[in-house]
Amino acid sequence: MTISNQEASISNEKLFEDAYGRIEPEVVALPAQRVRRVNVDVRSAVATVLAAVARLLTYRERIIKELPTFDVARFDKLEDYALGLSHADTLHSTALKPTDEQKAVFEEGIELRDVMHADVNVAIRRKFIDSAVLKDYEGLVGYKNVASDLQIVAQALKTNWAKIEGKCATSQAEVEHALKLAARLLRIAGQREQSTEALDQATDTRNRAFTLLAEGYEDAQRALGYLRFEQDDANDIAPALYAGRTATKKAPKVEQVPAPAPSGVQASAATVTAGDAAKTGTDDAKNGPFMK
Secondary structure, eight states: OOHHHHHHHHHTSOOHHHHHHHHHHHHHHSOGGGOOOOOSOHHHHHHHHHHHHHHHHTTHHHHHHHOTTSOHHHHHTHHHHHHHHHHHHHHHHTTTOOOHHHHHHHHHHHHHHHHHHHHHHHHHHTTSSOGGGGTTOOOOOSHHHHHHHHHHHHHHHHHTHHHHTTTOSSOHHHHHHHHHHHHHHHHHHHHHHHTHHHHHHHHHHHHHHHHHHHHHHHHHHHHHHHHTTTTTOHHHHSOOSSTTOOOOOOOOOOOOOOOOOOTTOOOOTTOOOHHHHHHHHHHHHHHOTTOO
16 A cells, blocks of 8 residues: 555544544433443454444345344444444543643642652751651642642741751742642642542443444344354454454254164154254244344
8 A cells, every 4th residue: 555545545534523423312312221331441342343344334235135124224323333432432531630730730749749858857857847747748649648748848847947947958939839739739639529520421421332332233243143144254254342252153063863762663753853953943043133
């Protein structure tokens, strides 16, 4: 493939958000009792369906012809279902992630806390500050933990400033900044805790999008299993979304050998031959999963 062809191919790809927009009415309208929880790796499931769609489309006309009750409209949306689920999954994964600004404040808070903690320890060793000032210091991560530690070390320096002025690397300006930084961290912590409603909504949306994809793909797998019953290769064409699971295989033909009849007694007519069993299975399959 040349570079120009490759670029053209990429430019023809659909956008995740656009695909989600097309299926959003179905996502919203899905009855609560039908909603499934995501129980697969979403990225792997999406990749599996996107790879299978092209192969499935080659059987579209046969499905319409041989399975008249099959929901072909849902079949035609498989690609949008997959891309739409990927978009919903991205929204879910970013629902509680800190913004760049929040992350920068948090990282600054950790760095300043560690530096000032070291300065307080030096002052304690030189007997300028009582060691009891650090009794509640924890050194843990988390917005509220860092904010609390910052307040402790900053206040310890501020309260004993007359004793340590000129003997400590930390400046008064840094002490004041640390206290303001602690306040900002607590404000961010509160905002994040109150954003759980957004996470709940993102989780529900992802579950609904997953349900649409799973139901549509399972329908396609059943139809394909009917069409490819004799070839027994449906799972190769449309692999299972769930690791370790495969499409139903045909039962092996087991020849039934009747027990020897007593001398002079004819074998029971109820004995089923291997050929009869195979024929029965084939006739049942011809009824199809979508026939009335």
